[in-house]
Amino acid sequence: MDNLHQTLRIPVPFLKEEFNREKYSCSRHQQLDRQDISDEYYNWLQMLNLKLVHAETFYSIPDQHYTIHKDTHDLTDFPKINWVFGNSISTMNWYKILADNKLDVGKTGIDTGYVGYKSEDVELIHSVELPSPSLVQAGTVHNVTTKKDFRWSISTVYTHNDKLLTYSEMSKILKPFIS
Numbered sequence: 761m762d763n764l765h766q767t768l769r770i771p772v773p774f775l776k777e778e779f780n781r782e783k784y785s786c787s788r789h790q791q792l793d794r795q796d797i798s799d800e801y802y803n804w805l806q807m808l809n810l811k812l813v814h815a816e817t818f819y820s821i822p823d824q825h826y827t828i829h830k831d832t833h834d835l836t837d838f839p840k841i842n843w844v845f846g847n848s849i850s851t852m853n854w855y856k857i858l859a860d861n862k863l864d865v866g867k868t869g870i871d872t873g874y875v876g877y878k879s880e881d882v883e884l885i886h887s888v889e890l891p892s893p894s895l896v897q898a899g900t901v902h903n904v905t906t907k908k909d910f911r912w913s914i915s916t917v918y919t920h921n922d923k924l925l926t927y928s929e930m931s932k933i934l935k936p937f938i939s
């Protein structure tokens with residue numbers, strides 16, 4: 761579904777060549793060190809008038825069905841660019857809320873907002889084996905399931921003229937890079 765997920769072909773490397781993903785294996789959720797991002801990627805963002813405002817890493821173990829959640833307390837539209845590293849296969853699932861009984865509303869260990877939901881209060885609307893990189897809608901309730909491998913992923917958030925974008929605005933800016 762194009763309003764939840766689109767595959768991107770970004771013409772420059774995201775990370776510096778010397779990037780070491782093991783640095784992000786010590787905990788499930790960390791801030792990405794901005795020094796790990798390549799100069800080419802920053803130049804590409806500048807060309808699109810996008811500013812990176814947040815970058816976080818997730819380290820996932822095999823055969824998990826991670827918590828169903830959305831990445832924000834107040835937004836229902838929250839686009840992110842997401843990368844998955846290594847040869848791990850993971851699935852991202854999006855859900856419709858049937859009963860708005862929030863399981864958990866709070867902050868993650870790195871101070872980002874999230875709202876958790878119970879599986880019985882939501883209904884699956886879309887699943888995709890997540891290509892990398894992808895534009896994803898993180899304002900719709902979602903989760904990730906992993907298969908037999910460990911998984912490293914990085915999620916990034918951008919502003920345009922100091923404003924957060926809607927998924928549709930981000931999709932327009934990234935149109936030449938959507939495959």
Ligand SMILES: [Fe+2]
Nearest residue numbers: 829830831898
């Ligand atoms: Fe999320």
